[in-house]
Every structure is written in structure tokens, then in C-alpha cells.
Amino acid sequence: MHTLKKFVKYYAPYRTVFFLDLICAAIISLVDLAFPQILRSLTKTLFTEDPSQILGALLPIGLALLVMYIIQTFCKYYVSYQGHMMGAHMERDMRQKLFDHYERLSFSYYDQNNSGQMMSKLVSDLFDISEFAHHGPENLFISVIKIVGSFTFLFLINWRLAIPLLVMVVFMLIFSYKQNRQMQETFMDNRRKIGDVNSSLQDTLAGIRVVQSFANEKIEREKFEKSNEGFLVSKDANYHCMGSFMSGNLFFQGMMYLITLVFGGWLIAHGKMEAADLAMYALYIGIFISPIQILVELTEMMQKGLSGFRRFLDVVETEPEIVNAPDAEPLENVKGEVEYKNVSFHYSDDDTPVLDRVSFKIPAGRSIALVGPSGSGKTTICSLLPRFYDVTGGVITIDGQDVRKLTLESLRSQIGLVQQDVYLFCGSIRENIAYGKPGASMEEIIDAAKKANIHEFIMSLPDGYDSFVGERGTRLSGGQKQRISIARVFLKNPPILILDEATSALDNESERWIQQSLEELAKNRTTITIAHRLSTIRNADEILVVANNGIAERGNHDELLEQGGIYAHYYEMS
Numbered sequence: 328m329h330t331l332k333k334f335v336k337y338y339a340p341y342r343t344v345f346f347l348d349l350i351c352a353a354i355i356s357l358v359d360l361a362f363p364q365i366l367r368s369l370t371k372t373l374f375t376e377d378p379s380q381i382l383g384a385l386l387p388i389g390l391a392l393l394v395m396y397i398i399q400t401f402c403k404y405y406v407s408y409q410g411h412m413m414g415a416h417m418e419r420d421m422r423q424k425l426f427d428h429y430e431r432l433s434f435s436y437y438d439q440n441n442s443g444q445m446m447s448k449l450v451s452d453l454f455d456i457s458e459f460a461h462h463g464p465e466n467l468f469i470s471v472i473k474i475v476g477s478f479t480f481l482f483l484i485n486w487r488l489a490i491p492l493l494v495m496v497v498f499m500l501i502f503s504y505k506q507n508r509q510m511q512e513t514f515m516d517n518r519r520k521i522g523d524v525n526s527s528l529q530d531t532l533a534g535i536r537v538v539q540s541f542a543n544e545k546i547e548r549e550k551f552e553k554s555n556e557g558f559l560v561s562k563d564a565n566y567h568c569m570g571s572f573m574s575g576n577l578f579f580q581g582m583m584y585l586i587t588l589v590f591g592g593w594l595i596a597h598g599k600m601e602a603a604d605l606a607m608y609a610l611y612i613g614i615f616i617s618p619i620q621i622l623v624e625l626t627e628m629m630q631k632g633l634s635g636f637r638r639f640l641d642v643v644e645t646e647p648e649i650v651n652a653p654d655a656e657p658l659e660n661v662k663g664e665v666e667y668k669n670v671s672f673h674y675s676d677d678d679t680p681v682l683d684r685v686s687f688k689i690p691a692g693r694s695i696a697l698v699g700p701s702g703s704g705k706t707t708i709c710s711l712l713p714r715f716y717d718v719t720g721g722v723i724t725i726d727g728q729d730v731r732k733l734t735l736e737s738l739r740s741q742i743g744l745v746q747q748d749v750y751l752f753c754g755s756i757r758e759n760i761a762y763g764k765p766g767a768s769m770e771e772i773i774d775a776a777k778k779a780n781i782h783e784f785i786m787s788l789p790d791g792y793d794s795f796v797g798e799r800g801t802r803l804s805g806g807q808k809q810r811i812s813i814a815r816v817f818l819k820n821p822p823i824l825i826l827d828e829a830t831s832a833l834d835n836e837s838e839r840w841i842q843q844s845l846e847e848l849a850k851n852r853t854t855i856t857i858a859h860r861l862s863t864i865r866n867a868d869e870i871l872v873v874a875n876n877g878i879a880e881r882g883n884h885d886e887l888l889e890q891g892g893i894y895a896h897y898y899e900m901s
């Protein structure tokens with residue numbers, strides 16, 4: 328009920344369309360209900376009046392029907408067009424809300440949810456919701472009017488014949504409900520199987536280079552074949568149920584016609600019913616049969632729609648962990664002094680401490696380098712500065728201000744990130760560089776590309792800055808992508824930099840170019856570098872060796888060598 332209440336709120340902006348939709352649906356049903364009545368009165372005239380009076384009755388009946396059907400046509404158009412559009416508007420509103428919320432959710436949420444599920448919320452769940460939003464109330468309304476209306480007329484005209492039909496309807500409802508449940512279960516299974524097929528396909532396509540390089544096409548084919556066969560088996564069960572459902576309903580329908588004819592004929596023979604009523608009975612059966620099926624399907628549609636809506640609520644009601652404090656202030660006129668004071672941290676799904684009372688200070692414009700074994704927490708240290716996660720103990724300050732007291736937008740706009748795993752958006756090189764400063768002029772973009780040592784390469788491409796980078800930048804080499812990401816940060820021009828393993832996994836030539844641009848980028852900026860290659864951080868003002876949840880050693884290159892500890896050991900090995 329609680330969910331339904333929240334659901335109804337989404338109708339609010341469209342309440343006029345909603346009520347007009349229901350009124351139109353009612354008119355459509357009433358016109359359908361009126362026809363057998365008109366037929367009945369005409370048939371009675373046929374039996375009792377003389378030919379001239381019959382002809383006289385035809386014109387007003389014809390005109391009345393014409394007006395009714397014209398009105399019904401307009402109503403049907405309104406329901407089909409505006410009714411569906413109302414559903415589409417609601418779907419659009421919810422999708423936008425979901426997207427906006429996805430953008431606000433913190434890293435911790437993304438650590439625990441996969442993108443496939445998130446996509447399915449944006450696509451199939453919302454489609455189910457929209458179908459229910461539009462068809463639910465309308466179908467309920469139409470069905471109830473038609474069933475109640477038909478039976479009222481049937482009882483008014485001849486209650487004896489109406490009773491066995493009503494009993495049949497009850498049986499038909501029970502049968503349909505049971506069959507439909509089964510059918511929906513097979514539908515759900517079918518959906519899961521299609522999901523399996525899709526994820527198998529998606530996985531293979533995403534890793535197609537790995538598949539081909541290992542010559543594992545056969546294994547992948549077998550995996551795909553298995554999920555594809557699963558789809559066929561579930562379809563078999565699905566169509567089997569559907570067959571029983573449809574044919575069973577047809578049988579009930581046939582039985583109702585049979586009862587009407589045989590019992591109706593018997594009643595006429597015994598003078599308990601007029602012959603004109605028989606045709607009307609047959610017509611009303613046709614009118615209430617389909618609403619019964621619709622009503623049954625509606626229960627499932629409602630279940631699907633509401634469970635989709637619940638999944639939607641699960642997301643939009645998840646509060647982002649990282650938000651602006653009520654008294655947050657913008658970070659302005661940044662000098663760039665960064666300090667970690669007794670910083671402790673553990674990830675929310677795991678109580679194991681990753682950092683335990685880590686302290687260091689970087690004066691404005693200076694650099695520190697983080698080295699240490701894999702998994703020691705270097706990336707985590709960097710993620711805390713732009714508040715991708717919040718510290719669980721201690722405080723991080725920029726120019727003496729706690730980062731949690733600053734507005735997120737201003738904080739993140741002052742920090743540039745160059746990561747090893749560069750993400751380029753599908754589009755041109757120009758658009759990808761401009762991502763660092765939306766609205767940047769072409770001169771600024773070229774200037775940034777020059778500083779990142781990528782301008783000449785870009786100019787050698789047939790389409791220059793308009794060259795398409797491919798999905799996730801697949802048309803570029805690792806080094807080229809890296810340099811584009813550096814150009815982005817040049818354009819952003821932040822006073823604080825985080826260089827996360829930016830130079831690993833590159834050949835010497837690329838590394839040299841990149842190293843040069845990174846040194847250029849780091850000039851006069853406060854910089855934290857994570858590096859595996861000790862050669863690149865030799866000149867760092869301070870090197871921190873991260874190990875055992877904290878900082879095991881600190882000092883400059885020479886000092887650390889002299890200490891003869893972990894760093895010196897690393898250095899010897901390199």
C-alpha cells in the first residue's frame with residue numbers, strides 16, 4: 328500500500344490526462360454495452376411492428392449508432408495516444424530521476440552493484456512500470472464496467488439464464504487465474520534466460536580480444552549455446568502454458584454459448600424468455616469474455632509493475648554516502664596545501680582497516696610520491712582527497728579547511744586526476760579533451776594537447792581533432808589515451824593533482840613522452856603520485872612508503888636509500 332501511494336504521486340503532473348483517459352475508457356465500454364440493447368429493441372420491433380414502422384425506426388437507430396461510434400472513435404484515439412503518452416511521460420520522469428540519482432550515488436554504491444543490473448532498472452523495470460501505469464487503471468476501469476454492465480443487463484432481462492453464465496464466469500476466473508500464474512512464472516523464467524543469453528553475449532563481445540587471442544572461440548560458443556538452449560526450453564514451457572490458457576478460455580467461451588443456446592432455447596420454448604433476448608445474450612458473452620482475461624492479466628501486470636517500482640524506489644531512496652554538509656562552503660582561492668591528520672579508513676562492506684592513523688603534509692605546489700606493495704592502500708589514500716570515500720577517522724584538509732566542510736563540486740573542480748585506466752567517452756578527440764573544461768575554445772584545447780605532447784599525433788589523423796576515438800577509446804593506443812587524459816587535466820588546470828600509476832604499462836618511448844608532460848603538468852601544483860617505477864619519482868619532494876595500514880618510511884630518495892629499509896630494497900630490485 329505504501330508503495331502504491333508513492334506510485335500514485337507520479338500521476339500528479341498528468342492528472343487531467345489521467346481522468347480524461349478514464350472517462351474515454353468508460354465511454355468506449357458504455358458504447359459496447361449499448362449495442363446489444365439497441366439490437367434487442369430493433370429485433371423486438373421486427374417481430375411486432377409492420378414494415379413501415381420498422382423502416383421508420385431504422386433511421387434514428389442508424390443515426391444514434393453513427394454518433395456513438397464517432398464518439399467512441401475519438402475516445403479510442405485519446406486512450407491509445409494520450410493514455411500511452413501519459414505512461415511514456417511517467418517512464419521518462421522516473422528514468423530521469425533514476426539517472427540523476429545514479430549520478431549522485433557514491434563510489435561505495437558502485438562497488439556493490441553491477442552495471443548490468445543498473446541498466447536493466449533503467450530499461451526493462453521502467454517499461455513494466457510504464458505499462459502498468461497506463462494500462463492498469465484504464466483496463467481495470469474498462470473491465471469492471473463491461474463485466475458489471477453486462478451482467479446487470481443479463482440479470483434484468485432474464486435472471487434464469489444469467490445464473491448459469493455467472494457460475495461459468497466464476498469457474499473461468501479461477502481457471503484463468505491459475506493458468507495465468509503459471510504462465511507468468513514461465514515468463515519470468517524466460518526473461519531470466521534471455522538475461523543469461525544477453526550477459527553471455529555481452530561478456531564474450533567485451534572480451535572478444537581475449538577470446539581470440541587464447542583461441543577459445545569453441546569454449547565461448549559452447550557456453551553461448553548452453554544459454555541459448557536454455558532460452559528454447561523456457562520458451563517451450565512458456566508456450567505450453569499459453570496454449571492451455573488460451574484454449575481453456577476458448578472452451579469456457581464455447582460452453583457459455585452452448586448454455587445460452589440450449590438453455591435459452593429451452594426457456595423460449597417454455598415461454599420464459601423472448602426470442603429477441605437470445606441474440607442479445609450471445610452478444611454480451613462476447614463483451615465480457617475479454618475483460619475477464621484482461622482482469623486476470625492485470626493482477627500480474629500489477630505485480631510486475633509494482634515490483635519494478637519497488638526496485639526503482641530501492642535506488643532512488645538510497646541516500647548517497649557523500650553529500651554536501653549543510654554548512655558546506657565553496658573552496659576558493661586555493662593555494663594547495665594538503666594535509667592528512669591521523670587518517671583512518673576502512674571500506675563500508677569490510678571492517679578491515681586499510682589505513683590506520685596516516686599523517687602527512689604537502690606544502691602548496693610541492694609533490695609527494697606513494698610507493699608500496701600492491702594492496703597497501705595507495706589508491707585509497709588518493710581517493711579520500713576528492714571525497715570519493717569519507718575518512719572513518721581523522722581529517723583531511725586543503726589550505727587548512729576540512730574537505731568535508733567544502734562543497735563537493737568546488738572541491739573536485741580543484742583536483743585533477745590522471746589514472747592508469749583512462750576512460751574516454753564515445754566521441755571525438757576534441758570532445759574528450761574538452762571534457763576537462765566544458766565550453767573550452769579550440770585554442771585552449773590545442774594548447775592543452777600541445778602541453779600533453781599529443782597535438783602532432785592528432786594533426787596526423789585524417790580528421791584531426793574531430794577523429795572518432797571509438798568505444799572507450801579503442802581506436803587509440805594506451806599511450807595516446809593517456810596523453811589525451813593528461814590534456815584534459817591541463818585544460819582543467821587544477822591546483823592539486825593526483826597521478827595514479829600514470830606511467831605503468833607503457834613502452835619506454837611513450838613513457839618518456841608522458842613523463843615529460845606529467846612533469847610539465849605537475850609544475851607549481853600540489854601533486855600526489857603513485858608509482859611503481861621508482862625512476863619516475865626520484866625527484867619527488869617526499870616519498871612515502873605505504874605498508875601495514877600506514878606509512879612505514881618517509882623521506883626523499885637519498886634519505887630513504889640511506890635508511891636501508893623497504894624503499895632501499897625496492898630500489899635494489901628495480
Ligand SMILES: Nc1ncnc2c1ncn2[C@@H]1O[C@H](COP(=O)(O)OP(=O)(O)OP(=O)(O)O)[C@@H](O)[C@H]1O
Pocket residue numbers: 438674677681699700701702703704705706707708
Ligand atoms: N572499493 C573497494 N571496496 C572494498 N575494498 C577495497 C576497495 N578498493 C580497495 N579495497 C581494498 O583496500 C586495500 C587497499 O587497496 P588499494 O587499491 O588502495 O591498494 P594499492 O596500494 O593502490 O594497490 P595497487 O598498487 O595494487 O593498486 C586492498 O586490500 C583492497 O582489497
